[in-house]
Amino acid sequence: MKVEITINGRPVAGEVDERTLLLEFVRDVAGLTGARNGCLEARCGCCSVLLDGQVVKSCNVLAAQADGREVETVEGLATGDTTTIEDPTTEGSVGTYVPLSARGVDEGSLHPLQQAFHERGALQCGYCTAGMLLTLKEFLARVPDPTEAEVREALRGNLCRCTGYQSIVDAALLAAERMRG
Amino acid sequence: MRPFEYLTPAGLEEALEAVAERPEETAPIAGGQSLLLELKSRERAPARLVSLAGVEALGAVSGGHGEIRVGPTVTYRAIADGEAFAAIASRSAVTGFLTRVIANIADRAVRTMATVGGAACQAEPAFDIPVALTVVDAGFEVAGASGTRRVAAHEFFRGVKQTALEQGELLSAIVVPDPAGSWRWGFAKQGMRAHDAALSSVALAVRVDGESRVECCRIVVGGAVKRPSRAYGCETWLIGRPIGEVEAEKLGERLAAEVVPELGGARFGREYRRSLLPALVRRALEEARDEG
Numbered sequence: 001m002k003v004e005i006t007i008n009g010r011p012v013a014g015e016v017d018e019r020t021l022l023l024e025f026v027r028d029v030a031g032l033t034g035a036r037n038g039c040l041e042a043r044c045g046c047c048s049v050l051l052d053g054q055v056v057k058s059c060n061v062l063a064a065q066a067d068g069r070e071v072e073t074v075e076g077l078a079t080g081d082t083t084t085i086e087d088p089t090t091e092g093s094v095g096t097y098v099p100l101s102a103r104g105v106d107e108g109s110l111h112p113l114q115q116a117f118h119e120r121g122a123l124q125c126g127y128c129t130a131g132m133l134l135t136l137k138e139f140l141a142r143v144p145d146p147t148e149a150e151v152r153e154a155l156r157g158n159l160c161r162c163t164g165y166q167s168i169v170d171a172a173l174l175a176a177e178r179m180r181g
Numbered sequence: 182m183r184p185f186e187y188l189t190p191a192g193l194e195e196a197l198e199a200v201a202e203r204p205e206e207t208a209p210i211a212g213g214q215s216l217l218l219e220l221k222s223r224e225r226a227p228a229r230l231v232s233l234a235g236v237e238a239l240g241a242v243s244g245g246h247g248e249i250r251v252g253p254t255v256t257y258r259a260i261a262d263g264e265a266f267a268a269i270a271s272r273s274a275v276t277g278f279l280t281r282v283i284a285n286i287a288d289r290a291v292r293t294m295a296t297v298g299g300a301a302c303q304a305e306p307a308f309d310i311p312v313a314l315t316v317v318d319a320g321f322e323v324a325g326a327s328g329t330r331r332v333a334a335h336e337f338f339r340g341v342k343q344t345a346l347e348q349g350e351l352l353s354a355i356v357v358p359d360p361a362g363s364w365r366w367g368f369a370k371q372g373m374r375a376h377d378a379a380l381s382s383v384a385l386a387v388r389v390d391g392e393s394r395v396e397c398c399r400i401v402v403g404g405a406v407k408r409p410s411r412a413y414g415c416e417t418w419l420i421g422r423p424i425g426e427v428e429a430e431k432l433g434e435r436l437a438a439e440v441v442p443e444l445g446g447a448r449f450g451r452e453y454r455r456s457l458l459p460a461l462v463r464r465a466l467e468e469a470r471d472e473g
Contacts, residue, residue: 001187018230019182019220041218042291043376054258054293060217061294064187065210065234135290156375157288 003063007032008076016063022056023047025063026073034074034130038159045158048131049073055138057157074130077111077137113137116175117168124162131158136172144180148173183226190231193238193324197351199231201326204348209233211254212294214287215303239298239353244269249276251355253298257283261292273359275317277472278366282313282384288376298352301337304344304408306444307378311338312403313368315411316384317357321345324353331356338408341444362388362396365424366472367465370404371457373449379404381454383436383461385469387424395419395427400462405442405454414439415462429466433459 003020004013007030014029026049027033035058038046042060049058050072058071100107100118107115113133116122123129132155139146139154146154151172152165160168190196200207208227210216211234219225233239233254240254242265249269259265261284266276286292286300286309300310301321315334323330323346332345339345346352370382381404388397398419400412415435419427437458445451 018185018187021217040221042214045288045290048290051293055290056293057290060214060291062187062210062213062217065213065232065294139289153375154289157290 001064003067005030005063005066005068006070008072014063018062018064020063021059022049022051022061022063022066022071023058025066026058026071029063032073032075036127036130038127038131043157043159044128045131045135046128048134048158050134050138053138053141055135072134074133077114077133078109079111111137112178113140113171113175116171116178120167120171120174122163122167122171128158128160128162132160132168136175140172140176140179144176146173146176151176182220183223183228185220185227186229188229188231189235190233191235193236193351193353196231196233196236196239197324197326197349199229200351201349203229207231209302209351211239211296211299212256213299214291214295215299215305233351239351242266242269244271244359247359247361249357249359251297251357253301253352253355254296255298257286257292257295257297258289260284260297271359272361273364274366274472275357275359275364278368279313279317279357281468281472282309282368286310287378291376297355301355302344302346302352304338304340304342305378306341306407307372307380307404309368309370309379309382309403312382312384312401312409314355314357315409316366316368316386316399316401318386318399319358320356321352322354322356323347323350325350329353334409335411340407343408360388363390364388365469367468367470369461369464369468371461380449381405381442381457381461383458383465385462385465387419387469389424393424395422395424400436402436402440402458405440405444405451405458407443410440412436412439424470427466429463430459432466433462436462 012030036046038044040059042057047059151169188199190199206228210230240252243250255265300308319334321332321337337345365387367385370379372379384401386399390396398416400415401409403409442451442454
């Protein structure tokens with residue numbers, strides 16, 4: 001069947017099998033691999049994207065259900081130019097902190113949440129990060145001045161097995177403060 | 182997943198025709214939050230999916246004449262955010278109760294897609310919707326080729342993933358009574374993690390008289406049993422007692438003694454699920470006292 005979804009403002013059309021999940025459409029048809037396949041059963045939240053501005057688990061939505069609608073992925077968060085970091089797991093970079101600016105990334109172009117995640121070290125392996133960012137983006141738009149408990153509640157559907165959540169919660173509160181201006 | 186055809190009817194009649202055409206091979210899909218899990222695991226393998234997303238009549242909410250009609254494809258998010266019931270003035274505060282229950286189901290991302298009717302038709306014992314709709318004494322309007330019939334909650338939920346829906350029928354509305362009188366509501370559940378479905382759950386509806394004595398009540402247990410189950414013994418015990426002076430511990434002991442858990446696994450057995458009931462009914466009672 002033919003499915004057309006506007007992803008990060010760009011219409012993406014594809015002739016796909018009816019069984020195609022929104023996650024698969026975003027990754028394989030649109031080529032945006034920020035959303036991750038974690039559990040594939042709507043538990044872990046690594047695949048979270050925004051569908052018409054509301055957060056969904058894209059592994060548990062058919063591409064057909066999103067036909068004609070708008071999707072935002074982590075790739076749509078930063079404005080302006082960003083540089084893809086080549087091979088971040090190669091031996092050379094392990095254990096060596098390189099500021100984003102030294103990698104050619106204009107920090108000013110990052111979304112406040114991304115900037116806060118970077119500053120607070122709110123990720124280790126990074127697998128859950130895209131889902132965390134989109135879940136928090138939708139949450140902060142709705143609740144601009146949250147308490148720590150409210151942030152934790154908002155993240156109940158996003159699992160992180162590295163950080164223990166504290167740095168993610170800190171980053172969310174920092175971003176919220178900056179976004180309030 | 183097995184291959185399927187994806188149909189997108191625009192109206193209820195068209196949807197009913199699509200479902201009735203090859204009923205044994207067809208599954209309706211609303212938000213798909215339960216169905217897609219079953220398709221992925223191949224627990225179900227329908228050859229046709231009929232999307233109800235484009236059927237506007239199934240997503241409407243209206244109130245009046247002592248009842249509130251909730252369209253089955255209304256999402257948890259629309260209810261949790263206060264949109265769905267915004268124009269409804271509920272005299273029994275039942276909309277507030279349903280909003281509290283639904284805002285605490287699964288997580289935000291699931292609530293965006295999940296629908297009230299979808300959860301009702303799924304009839305999972307662990308789900309909160311069947312328990313909540315039973316305690317509010319909801320009616321279920323079922324549409325089929327020969328017209329519409331109405332089924333009471335205690336007849337709609339038949340067992341694990343079993344409802345009164347016949348092949349080729351669709352749930353067309355959930356009718357929630359909005360009775361006069363001073364009603365108070367409470368719900369409590371316990372799952373493994375915050376976003377997990379319930380191992381056990383307890384819902385409570387109480388109407389009190391002018392002296393705050395219990396005139397009428399319903400206590401419904403979920404999770405541990407195959408379908409939402411009334412605890413009639415405890416209900417009888419509650420009648421006539423002042424709501425503020427009910428000894429929650431005694432009620433809990435009675436509930437644990439009355440309910441016979443039917444479901445349990447290796448990790449969370451029947452006796453464990455039974456042992457949760459006293460704390461859950463105490464919490465439900467506290468909510469009913471505080472929130473009204």
